[in-house]
Amino acid sequence: MTTILTVHPDADPETVRGMLQGLGLWVQGSRGADGRLSVFSIEPHSVRLAPEALRRLPGVAQVFAGTSDHPLLDRQTGRAVAVGKWLHIGGGAPPVLAAGLCCAESEALVEATAAAVARAGGTLLRGGAFKPRTSPYAFAGHGLQALRWLRAAASRHGLGLVTEALSEADVAAVAEVADLIQVGSRNMQNFALLQAIGRTGRPALLKRGRAATLAEWRSAAEYLLVAGASGVILCERGIAGQDPELRNTLDLGAVALLKHIDGLAVMVDPSHATGRRDLIEPLSRAALAAGADGLLVECHPDPAVARSDGPQAVSFATLDRIGALLDGHLAQPACAAARVAP
Ligand code: PEP
Numbered sequence: 001m002t003t004i005l006t007v008h009p010d011a012d013p014e015t016v017r018g019m020l021q022g023l024g025l026w027v028q029g030s031r032g033a034d035g036r037l038s039v040f041s042i043e044p045h046s047v048r049l050a051p052e053a054l055r056r057l058p059g060v061a062q063v064f065a066g067t068s069d070h071p072l073l074d075r076q077t078g079r080a081v082a083v084g085k086w087l088h089i090g091g092g093a094p095p096v097l098a099a100g101l102c103c104a105e106s107e108a109l110v111e112a113t114a115a116a117v118a119r120a121g122g123t124l125l126r127g128g129a130f131k132p133r134t135s136p137y138a139f140a141g142h143g144l145q146a147l148r149w150l151r152a153a154a155s156r157h158g159l160g161l162v163t164e165a166l167s168e169a170d171v172a173a174v175a176e177v178a179d180l181i182q183v184g185s186r187n188m189q190n191f192a193l194l195q196a197i198g199r200t201g202r203p204a205l206l207k208r209g210r211a212a213t214l215a216e217w218r219s220a221a222e223y224l225l226v227a228g229a230s231g232v233i234l235c236e237r238g239i240a241g242q243d244p245e246l247r248n249t250l251d252l253g254a255v256a257l258l259k260h261i262d263g264l265a266v267m268v269d270p271s272h273a274t275g276r277r278d279l280i281e282p283l284s285r286a287a288l289a290a291g292a293d294g295l296l297v298e299c300h301p302d303p304a305v306a307r308s309d310g311p312q313a314v315s316f317a318t319l320d321r322i323g324a325l326l327d328g329h330l331a332q333p334a335c336a337a338a339r340v341a342p
């Protein structure tokens with residue numbers, strides 16, 4: 001259980017901190033997107049003060065008295081996350097397709113892929129400029145140059161852009177071009193990276209760690225929000241399974257729970273979940289049936305020569321069929337089930 005206080009814009013945050021500490025509260029400060037110390041969370045071993053008493057303290061603007069460890073994420077319940085100037089994901093909006101290359105391999109390939117994504121009815125172009133690779137000898141992306149290719153191609157085709165910030169060093173450059181900043185599975189609990197991404201004030205697509213519980217995943221989302229992210233979309237991309245025939249195990253129960261019980265915005269990445277292009281279409285259907293607010297799909301005009309994740313890349317023809325699944329798809333309900341104690 002966490003209680004969070006926001007500092008009134010006219011108050012001096014250090015004076016507020018001193019006052020809170022003087023009352024016997026252990027507080028942890030966080031800076032917002034503008035770099036100002038604007039939020040204090042109260043650590044659990046602090047003295048107990050009623051939320052009404054906290055609200056009356058000078059310099060305190062708002063108090064979110066926690067019944068959960070992620071009060072800011074809870075405020076997203078039933079609400080859409082705004083991406084760019086025109087797109088809304090979750091909160092009752094129709095599901096979206098984000099698709100593209102695993103890795104932005106060349107300018108020409110990015111351009112051809114953006115055209116195919118737009119044709120298939122996609123709204124976001126995906127593609128990695130900075131790639132997390134298991135082997136240090138594998139191709140790790142074209143970096144800044146690839147960011148420029150992605151942004152230009154996305155804009156030419158009327159698409160938004162989602163791309164990964166792999167390290168704190170990439171965040172500023174990624175935030176300059178991306179409408180939605182991706183946090184990769186391997187980085188779900190890289191808290192310094194989450195804070196750096198949050199400070200940009202952009203929305204984030206938070207992929208689930210391969211062995212992460214839902215509680216850990218929600219807390220990682222809270223890190224982004226407390227640092228200033230405008231919203232978080234959770235992306236289920238498969239968790240560690242037991243069978244080597246599948247790259248991971250797509251946890252659709254988690255999708256249904258986060259969407260229908262928590263009321264959060266959730267996307268599904270069937271590509272990394274399975275590692276097999278022949279399963280992407282059926283699992284896209286399953287993800288939408290479970291309540292996903294969007295799909296994140298890897299495609300390639302010639303998967304056999306893809307420099308990363310070729311086996312899971314679908315052809316442009318298959319992408320058209322996946323796009324058609326979304327045509328006229330009813331809006332996902334904002335939150336179908338009330339949150340009830342089990
Ligand atoms: C990706 O989407 O490019 C990616 C590397 O995925 P994940 O972090 O889920 O492995």
Ligand code: MN
Pocket residue numbers: 102103272298308309
């Ligand atoms: Mn990939």
